[in-house]
Amino acid sequence: MLNLWYKNAVIYCVDVDAFLDTDGDGVGDFQGLADRLDHIEALGADCIWLLPFYPTPDRDNGYDITDYYGVDPRLGTLGNFVEFSNAARDRGLRVIVDLVVNHTSIDHPWFQASREGHPKYRDWYVWSKEKPEDADKGVIFPGVQESTWTFDRKRGEYYFHRFYKHQADLNIANPAVREEIQRIMGYWLQLGVSGFRIDAVPFIIEDLKKPGDGLTPYDYLTEMRQFLSWRRAEAIMLAEANVPMDQANDYFGDGDRLNLIFNFPLNQKLFLALARGDGRAVGDFLKGLPDIPLVGQWATFLRNHDEIDLGRLADDERQEVFAAFGPEKSMQLYDRGIRRRLAAMLGGDERRIAMAMSLMLSLPGTPVIWYGDEIGMGDNLDLPERQAVRTPMQWTPGKNGGFSSARPQDCVRLPIADGPFSYAHVHAMGQHVDPASLFATTQRLIRARRSCPEIGWGQPQVVSGTPASVVALLYEWRGGRVLTLHNLADSPVEIDCSHVVGDDAVRPMLQAGIDIDRASNHSRIRLAAYGYEWLRLEPAD
Structure with missing residues (x-):
């Protein structure tokens, strides 16, 4: 029987270099992460997603990798990684790691060999003798990135980089590159990881659209999944794939491709709803969710290590979210996003922060929490680009928040x-x-x-007849029924749930101070401003 552990998991995302520094150099390390596993275990998460921790020049928070088989010396050694992994397993915590194979650092030995024309590595990257006419199109970081092609003097050709010019794209169409990717996956699986969060999936497969060996782009995802399942049956692939809903099943396949996909479009609708204090943007979106394979799963989130990407909202909707949560130009990024933490955007109002967290956890899929959001950390807009939301974890009221004994200016981020x-x-x-x-x-x-396995396994039914500010979702699975209610408005509301509750007994799961009136054959539920509750519905007998 398949072990679909991820269907009812809660994932906690950690940047190792910003979590806890144990040797006083100002950079977090694996020993520090192992020492703070009690915090993650106490929170209730059961899976840790590690941002890149590999050797790197660190021009892009570790996403510019120079060695896929090692640990950045600032963070420790492979031995420290194994010690951390064992400690996590002892606490029942799984670990997934970032698989960043769309590109490498230009300092990677593979790229250096490729630019010198080494026969083995010559075609491991995407080269062109002439600069393509569309070189200025498709940039991911407008305002920071000028082109997707850069001239290399040593090779005398242009190399392709979907992201920064210091991150050259690997040539995924090359079978030798795909074989190396399997070798990387197998290596970390052998060290005990439970899978991978795969960076920039649509860009990994874009080169495969060119005719050649008959491999279609999505078939490569099947190939990766087959290898993963063969090496470790319960391991998963969690995809960063900001794609429209009508393309989702190209990535899920028939349950034989990706296990989980981040639901970026839902995240954008969620922030639009929060900005408006009106839940209909979320409810309407959920009504149109496509059917996905039983073994497939969405990954839901509020914030992550990047900007909030609002690129799929209409222009006027995006401006609404900017006005509510990022009105100053310094708070915006790449003409499409907001580079702020959740707590700061919501003005530090713990009622509203808790409601937003509760709403995210109640959405269909597997929730992913960005470190520090569980305590309401803020952002540092003086830091460049996405670094604003990657400040060190705040453990104590002491020096550097207990993160490091180094001078503040020597910390990885201030x-x-x-x-x-x-x-x-x-x-x-x-x-x-x-x-x-x-x-x-x-x-x-x-x-x-x-x-509530009903949320992890069931399909949401958007409850009709509620006030506009309310997101009301009903889940049913194997005889269990769960109703979640969230009021996005700053004033109380009353909800008539009689048509959903019927004669069932109503058991509040959070005891959040709601008022339930069962008189006169009605089930009226009163929610406070930014109020929320989860209700288990059970037969009255």
């Missing part, structure tokens, strides 16, 4: 020392012992989510 989101005010130590803290609230929410 800790937040001033303002309402500084480590003096927002830190894990104080929240661990406060039953009313955001951390404690998130614990309860994750406990509720993991007790």
Whole structure:
């Protein structure tokens, strides 16, 4: 029987270099991560996603890799990775790692050999003798990135880079490159990981659209999945694929391609709904969710290590979200996104932050939480581009928030020392012992989510007849029924759920202070401003 553990998992995303520094060099390390596994375990997550930790010049937060088979010396050694992996497994925590194979750093030995014309590596990258006419189209980082082709003096040709010019694209159409990718996957699977978050999946397969060996782009995903399943049956592939819903099943296949796909379009509708205080953008989107294979799964999230990409919203909708959450130009990025943390966007209002977290956890799929959001960390807009949301984890009110004993200016990124989101005010130590803290609230929410396989396995039914500000979702699976209610408005609402509840007994799962009126054959539920509740519906007898 298939082990579909990811269907009801909660994933916690960690940037190792920003979590905890144990040797005083200002950079987090694997020993520090192992020392803080108790925090992740206590939160209730059961899988850790590690951002890139491989050797790198670190021009793009580790996504410019020079060795796929090692650990950046600043973060420790392979031995430290194995110790961390074993410690995580002892706590029942799985580990997935970033697989970044669309591109490498131009400092990678493969690229250096390719530019010198080495016979083995000559065609491992995408080269052109002439600069293509469309070189200025399709840039991912407008305003920062000028082109997708750069001239290399040593080789005398142009190399392709979908991202920054220091990240040359691998030639996935080359069978030798695909074989090397399997070797990389097999290596980390052998070291105990439970799968991969695959970076930039649509760009990995774009070269395969060219005719040649008969391999279609999506067939390559099947090839990767077959290898993964052969090496470790329960391992997963979680895709970064910001694609329209009508393309989703090209990536899921018949359940033989990707296991999970981040639901970027839903994330954009979620922030539009939060900006409006109106849940209809989410409800209408969920009504149009495509059917996906039973073994497939969406990955839902509020924030991650990148900007909030609003590129699939209409222009006027995007401006609404900008006005609500990123009104200043310094808060926006690449003409499409917002580079702020959740708590800062919501003004530090813990009612609203908790409601947003609860709503995300109640959406169909597997929830993914960005480190620090569970305690309401803020952002540092003085840092460039996406670095603003990658500040060090705030553990204590002491120096550097307990992240490092180094001087603040020597830390990998400057800790937040001033303002309402500084480590003096927002830190894990104080929240661990406060039953009313955001951390404690998130614990309860994750406990509720993991007790609701209906959400992980069932399909959402958007409940009609509710106030516009409310997102009401009903899940049914194997006889279980769960109703989740979220009020996005800053004023109380009353919801008549009689047509959903019927004669069932109503058991609140969060005890969030709601008022349920069962009189006169009605089921009226009153939610406070930014109120929320999860209800288990059970036969009255």
